[in-house]
Amino acid sequence: MRILHTADWHLGRTLxxxxxxxxxxxxxxGLTVIAAEVxxxxxxxxxxxxxxxxxxxxxxRLLDDALHRLGEIAPVLAIAGNHDSGARLDFxxxxxxxxxxxxxxTPRGGPVRVDLPDEHGAVAFHLLPYATPAEIRxxxxxxxxxxxxxxxxxxxxxxxxxxxxxxxxxGHLFVQGGLETTESERDISVGGLATVDAAVFAPFHYTALxxxxxxxxxxxxxxxxxxxxxxxxxxxxxxxKTVSLVTLDGAGAVSVxxxxxxxxxxxxxxxxxxxxxxxxxxxxxxxxxDLIRVEITDPIAPPGARERLLACYPRxxxxxxxxxxxxxxxEASPAASDLATRSPHDFVAAFLRDRxxxxxxxxxxxxxxxxxxxxIAAGAGR
Numbered sequence: 001m002r003i004l005h006t007a008d009w010h011l012g013r014t015l016x017x018x019x020x021x022x023x024x025x026x027x028x029x030g031l032t033v034i035a036a037e038v039x040x041x042x043x044x045x046x047x048x049x050x051x052x053x054x055x056x057x058x059x060x061r062l063l064d065d066a067l068h069r070l071g072e073i074a075p076v077l078a079i080a081g082n083h084d085s086g087a088r089l090d091f092x093x094x095x096x097x098x099x100x101x102x103x104x105x106t107p108r109g110g111p112v113r114v115d116l117p118d119e120h121g122a123v124a125f126h127l128l129p130y131a132t133p134a135e136i137r138x139x140x141x142x143x144x145x146x147x148x149x150x151x152x153x154x155x156x157x158x159x160x161x162x163x164x165x166x167x168x169x170x171g172h173l174f175v176q177g178g179l180e181t182t183e184s185e186r187d188i189s190v191g192g193l194a195t196v197d198a199a200v201f202a203p204f205h206y207t208a209l210x211x212x213x214x215x216x217x218x219x220x221x222x223x224x225x226x227x228x229x230x231x232x233x234x235x236x237x238x239x240x241k242t243v244s245l246v247t248l249d250g251a252g253a254v255s256v257x258x259x260x261x262x263x264x265x266x267x268x269x270x271x272x273x274x275x276x277x278x279x280x281x282x283x284x285x286x287x288x289x290d291l292i293r294v295e296i297t298d299p300i301a302p303p304g305a306r307e308r309l310l311a312c313y314p315r316x317x318x319x320x321x322x323x324x325x326x327x328x329x330x331e332a333s334p335a336a337s338d339l340a341t342r343s344p345h346d347f348v349a350a351f352l353r354d355r356x357x358x359x360x361x362x363x364x365x366x367x368x369x370x371x372x373x374x375x376i377a378a379g380a381g382r
Contacts, residue, residue: 047081
């Protein structure tokens with residue numbers, strides 16, 4: 001059995017106000033080409049098809065097109081993630097099933113099992129859409145379920161994994177030991193502890209997961225996150241974006257090949273003084289296409305810095321002023337008795353040295369002194 005495992009499409013997502021729909025369309029086109037080339041026995045989408053529970057019209061059209069094209073190549077098995085509205089994904093699911101597209105949005109009615117044949121017999125896919133512990137308490141009638149781990153164990157206990165059939169679990173959750181990506185994944189700890197123990201998947205030959213955006217495996221490769229379809233934060237800029245081609249042999253042994261998903265945009269963080277970044281842009285081949293975050297290191301942010309960089313990098317999405325480490329304070333905090341003997345200028349000068357380092361000397365210090373003295377004089381004249 002050859003399984004094309006993908007997850008975390010997040011259709012309809014934006015990044016710092018930039019609409020990623022064209023980037024997602026490009027990635028889905030590439031995913032469809034991969035599926036047409038490798039001809040898997042099925043395509044698994046392990047949750048977060050949409051980025052919001054009420055998706056945009058563009059996102060809905062994009063999902064409709066992707067499921068149609070992939071469904072013409074192989075059966076599609078997809079579940080809801082924590083970003084999706086499970087009830088909305090369930091709409092029309094019985095009709096979709098006739099076309100070989102199995103969408104499971106909610107845990108109501110218990111785990112959904114789909115059996116697919118290969119030359120060695122059948123492989124049973126157990127589809128477990130994202131659900132909170134509270135939802136599983138309601139579905140199972142068990143008041144002892146408090147955490148995601150409790151909920152998952154209760155759900156797996158309802159799966160029939162007996163007999164010689166090979167079994168695959170499809171879920172959307174956070175396994176202990178999984179690699180998080182800051183700024184990317186939404187916290188799912190509300191309603192109970194977030195993590196589940198990878199050992200709970202022991203009844204399955206392979207577990208196809210979604211939620212974490214970095215592609216990686218756990219439990220000697222039997223439990224795997226496919227990673228996200230595209231890069232959704234600058235914390236992901238160095239991550240490969242892949243789809244996992246999983247081969248399950250007749251005995252249930254697993255092998256995985258990672259296939260690159262083409263990306264419309266590169267993603268980079270540029271760091272340095274403003275003048276150097278502007279000069280480098282002239283010979284930067286990706287400056288017009290890449291999504292850019294800039295951290296300028298000038299001691300004092302030059303006026304109009306963001307506008308000048310935006311002229312060089314049209315897809316500048318994030319701009320930060322990150323000066324070098326500020327000079328460590330060399331003076332202890334003044335004692336109360338010392339406050340009366342220090343001039344206001346001493347305190348202003350100490351602040352400027354701490355905030356701007358060497359740049360506080362000279363013209364900046366003189367300007368600060370002049371402004372301070374003017375303010376003191378104005379106050380004394382009242």
